Amino acid sequence: EDGAALFKSKPCAACHTIDSKMVGPALKEVAAKNAGVKDADKTLAGHIKNGTQGNWGPIPMPPNQVTDAEALTLAQWVLSLK
DSSP: OOHHHHHHHSGGGGTOOSSSOSSSOOHHHHHHHTTTOTTHHHHHHHHHHHOBOSSSSSSOBOOOOOOHHHHHHHHHHHHHOO
8 A cells, every 4th residue: 555545544634734834734844844954764763653843833643453564554655646
């Protein structure tokens, strides 16, 4: 499954859109913030799978029911957005 399909099939869109901030940041903002960052795909995959807090404000991102491979696919797709 590709990143766009995973984005639609998982609960990502409850908090994120590609172009604008909702509960969480716009995915294009995530891509821009991480452009050129070493191992950004692996770091972001960890945030997707395990959750994170404090990177984009006070609202935490909860852990998500995804496999390691799905998390990496989603992260690489997010980072490809311009």
